Amino acid sequence: MCIEFFGAVKALWEGMLTVFKHLFKRAVTLEYPEKKRDLNGAFRGKPVVEGCIGCGICQRVCPSGAIEFKKDENGKVVFYKFDLKKCIFCGNCAFYCPKGAIKMTKEYELAVQNKDELNLIYRGGAEND
Amino acid sequence: MTATTRLKLNLGPQHPSTHGVLRLLLELEGEKILSCEPDIGYLHRGMEKMAEKLTYIQYLPLVDRLDYLAGFFYSELLCRIVETACQAELPDKVRVIRVMMLELNRIASHLLWVGAFLMDLGATSPYFYVFREREMILRYFEKVTGQRMMYNYFIFGGVRKDIEFLENVEEIISILPQKIDDYEKIITDNPIFIRRTVNKGILEPETAFNFAITGVNLRASGVDYDYRHQDSLYKGFDFKAIVLDGKDAWSRYKARILEMRESINIVKQALDYLKKSGPLEQRLIPPINLKLPEGEYFAEIEAPRGLACCYVRSEGDDKPYRLKWRTGSYYSVNLLRNILKGEYLNDAIAIAGSLDIILPEVDK
Numbered sequence: 001m002c003i004e005f006f007g008a009v010k011a012l013w014e015g016m017l018t019v020f021k022h023l024f025k026r027a028v029t030l031e032y033p034e035k036k037r038d039l040n041g042a043f044r045g046k047p048v049v050e051g052c053i054g055c056g057i058c059q060r061v062c063p064s065g066a067i068e069f070k071k072d073e074n075g076k077v078v079f080y081k082f083d084l085k086k087c088i089f090c091g092n093c094a095f096y097c098p099k100g101a102i103k104m105t106k107e108y109e110l111a112v113q114n115k116d117e118l119n120l121i122y123r124g125g126a127e128n129d
Numbered sequence: 130m131t132a133t134t135r136l137k138l139n140l141g142p143q144h145p146s147t148h149g150v151l152r153l154l155l156e157l158e159g160e161k162i163l164s165c166e167p168d169i170g171y172l173h174r175g176m177e178k179m180a181e182k183l184t185y186i187q188y189l190p191l192v193d194r195l196d197y198l199a200g201f202f203y204s205e206l207l208c209r210i211v212e213t214a215c216q217a218e219l220p221d222k223v224r225v226i227r228v229m230m231l232e233l234n235r236i237a238s239h240l241l242w243v244g245a246f247l248m249d250l251g252a253t254s255p256y257f258y259v260f261r262e263r264e265m266i267l268r269y270f271e272k273v274t275g276q277r278m279m280y281n282y283f284i285f286g287g288v289r290k291d292i293e294f295l296e297n298v299e300e301i302i303s304i305l306p307q308k309i310d311d312y313e314k315i316i317t318d319n320p321i322f323i324r325r326t327v328n329k330g331i332l333e334p335e336t337a338f339n340f341a342i343t344g345v346n347l348r349a350s351g352v353d354y355d356y357r358h359q360d361s362l363y364k365g366f367d368f369k370a371i372v373l374d375g376k377d378a379w380s381r382y383k384a385r386i387l388e389m390r391e392s393i394n395i396v397k398q399a400l401d402y403l404k405k406s407g408p409l410e411q412r413l414i415p416p417i418n419l420k421l422p423e424g425e426y427f428a429e430i431e432a433p434r435g436l437a438c439c440y441v442r443s444e445g446d447d448k449p450y451r452l453k454w455r456t457g458s459y460y461s462v463n464l465l466r467n468i469l470k471g472e473y474l475n476d477a478i479a480i481a482g483s484l485d486i487i488l489p490e491v492d493k
Contacts (some may be wrong), residue, residue: 008320015315019254028261041272041294060417063187090190090281095289099410104275 044091044104046084049122051101052077058093058102068091084110084118133158140477142171149488153481157474157488165469166478167462172492180452183285185211186416186453190281193459195445195454198238199408202432204283205362206439211285213487214421214443215414222406223287224362228271229298229399230282231362231430232392236267236305239385239434240393242485243312245456246382249482250325250374255386256474257310263310273409284470285419288329298400309389330468330480333376344435344457345388346484349373356431385393402453414453420447434458434485456490 014101016083030037039045052069053079066086070079110120140153148170148339156163176195180188185207192207193200205227212219221228244259267277272294274282282289307470332342349356351374357363358370371387373380421443429438435457442451461484468484469477 004320007318011318011320015319017310028264039263039271042275042290043271044275057417061186063190065184070243086281087275088278090192091275091289092186092190095284096186120313 020085039106041106041110043092043106044089046092046107046110046120047087047089047102047107048105049080049082049102051099052080052122053099053117055098057096057098061092061096063090063092064088072114078123080122082120084120085115135163138474140362149491151462151478151486151488151491155281155469155477159489160474160478162469162472162474167464167465168228169488169491171282171303172488174489174493177452177454180449182448184416184447185285185419185449186439187419188449189284190279190361193281194433195280195456195493196432196434196458196487198241198487199234199433200280201227201283202236202430202437203439204280205231206428206430208283208285208435209430209439210415211419211421212428213428214424214426214441215285215413215419217286217414219287223408223411224364225399225402225406226288226292226409228281228290228362228366229396229403230273230280232395232399233269233298233301233379235265235485236389236396236435237263238390239389240266240387242433243316243382245481246479246485247322249314250322252316253314258308258312262305264302265297265304269294269301270295285414285416287413288409291409292403295400295403298396299446301395302400305393306390309386311404313386317386323379324482325476325479326377326382327375327440329476330376330378330472330483331472332464332468333374335416336464336467340437340467341461342464343461344431344433345371346381346435346461346464349384350376356436360430362430364396364399366395370415375477381483381485391451418447420445421449429455432457434487434490454493456488458488458490462491 046102054069054075064086066083068081069077072078089104091104094104136157138155138157140155142150142152144374154166154168157396174190179191189204189207192203195203238305240259240263243255247255270280271277274289274293331345334350334352337347337350337352343354350370351372353372355369367482368391371384371391373384388479421441423443423445426441426443427438429436438454440453441449442449464484465481468480474482
């Protein structure tokens with residue numbers, strides 16, 4: 001009984017010491033809207049497209065059907081749409097694009113007031129754009 | 130004398146201590162649990178049916194969502210299915226990158242479990258400590274793969290891009306052992322923790338076999354079964370299976386702590402290899418019009434919550450005819466019927482927590 005008591009006091013003391021050490025350390029959290037952390041590396045945010053040739057591979061690898069595009073009679077891409085309501089930011093389209101036309105930017109604050117703004121529409125898109 | 134009445138008690142589905150949304154229907158006599166009926170399905174997303182509508186490459190980003198704490202394991206399984214079907218050989222470097230990511234993921238998953246388990250028992254500070262350490266690992270994953278949890282990094286025949294920022298891994302594995310020592314100082318010998326976990330939720334090996342329990346829960350019952358030793362992915366890595374024979378909630382806690390230390394060892398070995406290796410050379414399997422030959426395919430891996438398996442039946446189409454997942458947690462939930470019988474209500478959450486149940490994996 002006595003041994004158990006002293007064992008408990010020792011264990012609690014050691015535990016409390018470990019916890020109290022943290023009082024004198026720097027905070028690890030960030031005050032988000034004022035301070036933002038740096039997103040180096042391969043962060044996948046809002047997708048953008050430039051220089052699309054209309055091969056349609058992005059559409060075929062997209063798991064959620066978020067990509068739509070239209071071509072005119074000359075085969076030029078005149079309309080390209082990312083539906084951010086459907087997009088899951090997996091990055092398949094950017095990885096498999098043969099021309100490297102789709103890029104995942106580092107933009108991640110995508111909340112909007114009007115849901116139509118979540119349709120990212122690019123017009124033109126071919127070489128002359 | 131008052132007549133004893135039996136009480137039916139609903140635990141969940143919104144109980145804050147349960148991991149995800151699980152409903153337990155308990156039958157009580159006083160505080161003693163007579164029977165337990167788990168009710169699952171609140172998180173059902175139709176992961177298996179979805180596979181039949183999508184091509185393999187379309188399905189690959191979704192499998193990370195099966196288990197949001199250890200997504201790499203499931204993408205590895207699907208990649209392995211496609212690689213065996215296409216008879217693709219993985220280069221050594223890809224193999225080592227995958228092992229390193231898997232083991233870091235295992236550490237992150239066990240870390241969160243330690244926090245959540247202690248939270249169940251009413252201790253709050255470890256919860257914040259484990260999140261701090263887990264954050265380092267998740268930040269590293271974000272840098273290399275692009276997202277914190279839904280990685281989509283393994284692809285058929287290799288990985289998306291060469292491994293980078295190895296100095297971050299070095300930092301992680303140099304800091305983590307001290308931090309785990311810290312947790313052990315607070316938790317392992319704490320008398321309250323010992324009283325609440327030792328000899329609670331005894332899982333005999335025979336029961337474990339009958340309920341198909343695998344992973345840490347089985348090894349904490351004294352059975353030496355670690356699939357990683359048979360896994361060709363882990364070829365050349367030197368590690369031992371953590372086997373404890375306490376059979377109780379405390380052993381399951383200790384086994385996870387020891388397994389984290391063992392995983393750090395594996396990451397160290399992988400890191401040594403990757404530092405010396407040259408640039409990444411891999412032959413990816415082209416995903417467009419990818420058709421698996423007709424037949425059945427099966428792959429398994431040791432995930433943090435037990436053996437995870439994937440079964441695919443292909444009719445020679447570009448979509449699977451049937452895809453089935455085996456996840457460790459599903460069997461742990463079923464075990465609750467047996468393991469809670471005869472225990473007290475106060476211990477129910479502690480015992481359920483010690484099995485490391487995660488609901489998205491159960492409901493699929």
